[in-house]
Amino acid sequence: xxxxxxxxxxxxxxxxxxxxxxxxxxxxxxxxxxxxxxxxxxxxxxxxxxxxxxxxxxxxxxxxxxxxxxxxxxxxxxxxxxxxxxxxxxxxxxxxxxxxxxxxxxxxxxxxxxxxxxxxxxxxxxxxxxxxxxxxxxxxxxxxxxxxxxxxxxxxxxxxxxxxxxxxxxxxxxxxxxxxxxxxxxxxxxxxxxxxxxxxxxxxxxx
Numbered sequence: 699x700x701x702x703x704x705x706x707x708x709x710x711x712x713x714x715x716x717x718x719x720x721x722x723x724x725x726x727x728x729x730x731x732x733x734x735x736x737x738x739x740x741x742x743x744x745x746x747x748x749x750x751x752x753x754x755x756x757x758x759x760x761x762x763x764x765x766x767x768x769x770x771x772x773x774x775x776x777x778x779x780x781x782x783x784x785x786x787x788x789x790x791x792x793x794x795x796x797x798x799x800x801x802x803x804x805x806x807x808x809x810x811x812x813x814x815x816x817x818x819x820x821x822x823x824x825x826x827x828x829x830x831x832x833x834x835x836x837x838x839x840x841x842x843x844x845x846x847x848x849x850x851x852x853x854x855x856x857x858x859x860x861x862x863x864x865x866x867x868x869x870x871x872x873x874x875x876x877x878x879x880x881x882x883x884x885x886x887x888x889x890x891x892x893x894x895x896x897x898x899x900x901x902x903x904x905x
Contacts, residue, residue, distance in 0.1 A: 717891035719835060732790070732792060733792065733901070734904065736792040745825075745862075746773040753766055776858070783851065799894075806824075807821070818870075823866070830863040832905070835905070836856035867883065
């Protein structure tokens with residue numbers, strides 16, 4: 699079985715993603731480790747902020763608060779791990795760049811319509827999709843990047859993101875119902891595939 703086939707099957711059966719990452723991405727990411735590590739660090743920072751924002755918006759949703767509280771700590775810990783990796787390599791955290799992928803997902807959210815639970819579902823599914831794509835990218839780095847130490851580094855991140863992806867979907871099901879959540883999730887997956895295909899393949903971006 700070819701590497702590309704393995705990657706494709708992993709996407710569709712485990713993460714549900716409809717379009718695998720262009721295989722050139724890992725090679726491009728290796729060109730400047732400072733750029734990809736910098737972007738990764740900011741992704742972890744934004745994941746922390748997203749969880750805090752959800753807790754602030756829905757403080758009376760006990761299961762959500764209890765599920766996301768430890769993730770805040772974990773994601774910030776991930777930011778610190780990436781920062782330490784940069785410093786270990788004599789690299790500096792660079793400037794944050796515009797995230798066209800996340801902005802594209804945010805544009806797809808239904809805003810100002812439906813119940814409060816429906817609007818919460820939109821945010822949770824956006825988070826789930828970001829985590830799923832991050833998990834897929836971490837897997838590629840853990841398998842194919844030339845730097846052996848970074849392969850181990852990204853394997854650990856891959857495992858963590860896989861758990862987060864499921865957690866966000868389960869929370870959406872808990873508050874909005876399984877059928878509604880899965881129907882909207884299918885729409886997100888289809889849209890995300892179109893979004894990925896429209897974006898330039900860049901090695902200085904995690905997404």
